[in-house]
Amino acid sequence: MGYALGGLLRAAPAPPVVVDLGFGASPVTVLELADRLRRVRPDVRLVGIEIDPDRVARGLDLADPPAVDFVLGGFEVPLPSSLGVGAQPTVVRAFNVLRQYAEPEVAPAWEQVVDRLAPGGVLVEGTCDELGRLATWVDVRRGTDGRPEPRSLTLSLRLAGMESPSVVAERLPKALIHRNLPGERVHTFLTALDAAWARSAPMASYGARQRFVASARALREEGWPVHGGVSRWRLGELTVDWSAVAPG
Template identity: 65%
Template sequence: MAGAIRATRPVGTVTRGTTNPNRLRRVDRWVVHTHGRLLRNAADPVVVDLGYGAHPVTTVELHTRLAAVRPDVRVVGLEIDQARVAAAAPHEDPPHLAFALGGFEVPVPGGGSPVLIRAFNVLRQYDEGQVEAAWSRLVGRLAPDGALVEGTCNELGRLGSWVDVRRGVDGRPDPRSLTLSWRLRDIETPSAVAERLPKVLIHRNVPGERVHDLMGDLDAAWARAAGHAPYGARQRFLATVADLQTRGWPVLGTRHRWRLGELEIAWAAVAPAD
């Protein structure tokens, strides 16, 4: 991809800042399940929440959820708007929860490299060509074996998606998977999640792209699973996931995750065609 994030300090552009309590509950739940071991084994359990918005509620919630896995976790919320940092200050709980001025350069007060970076609803306002540069900056700040979770969701967090990105052996971003998430009882057609795909994929939902194939196969499998509807949306979704597997989609995770309305697909199966 072409393009780059302008090298300023802090690096980035102010987001709209909208947020709601529990908006990021679904991705946080996935982070705890998927990266809980990483957090438990970390010598320095630093986690960064990049671009938390006009109110720090989702950063506070992130700390609460991660502390259940690692009580001494240190969560740092970063914003490039000084007014937002000042507004968050009353919610600090040193040394466990702090807020600071920063962007894609990911400064960590007190030092250290984050084992996890959550960047949600941050890149939506950027051009697709800027994603790789942003990912590169972020994974460059990760601790060894660390992970970047970058994605987007709707205003209430009931529909969303995210990419699990690591640092490859060459230092470049190495995306591992795409996770799609729905509140199951809200599903009319699963492809509605396309409007909340990460920036790297949202403009790729067109013929000839693999993510477009996924959206089509999701809707077709959901339609074929209509006979399960009397037993509830969960049973219909489980049948939909099983259908996708039989058609060769590399579905990750377990039945427990699917029951929660999560579908994780290996990145190679959905990566942009060029």
């Protein structure tokens, strides 16, 4: 997922629950996520949720409750009884779930999921291509008023062979994909990122990673609220405050 969950999981009460919402045709993504997160928090519990009964059935063939389990459901985020009464997820990952929905349905879906989160929990909602070479996601928390509060947008790109960073526009989350138009903040941001990438062309002789690092630094120097540092930028990941890209 490329998302910095380590600190959040380490601070969570035992055992933290992580949900892969809409895990897709194969339950393998849930098992892979479990393997990765156990390196950070060995007692983590993974739950795969799908609205397709056949997909849930395939997952249950591989389940190992309460460590890894699968249930039928959607944005209401049901959790299996094996986790106990009152269990709440610390993290809900929802990738490629809202692509088929209309834009006005995004906020209600966020609200349903956020309402189920444990205190301090996060919804990671985004989109990626089939090979995971292009991805974007929004960090959504529960605001002080109890409503969803998007905090940031992250872009994740495979840098090798990339012509321009704005290629990721085709994988923007549903809340933004129809907003990549002149006059919208996300369009202005991607245009600025492309311009920084173009100006950093001399760094290409040192590799695409160094060029992207230079591009991220240039954006920050221009005043864009870019998060992180070299360790994330070298991976092709760039995070910016939601306020910088939010629909106008």
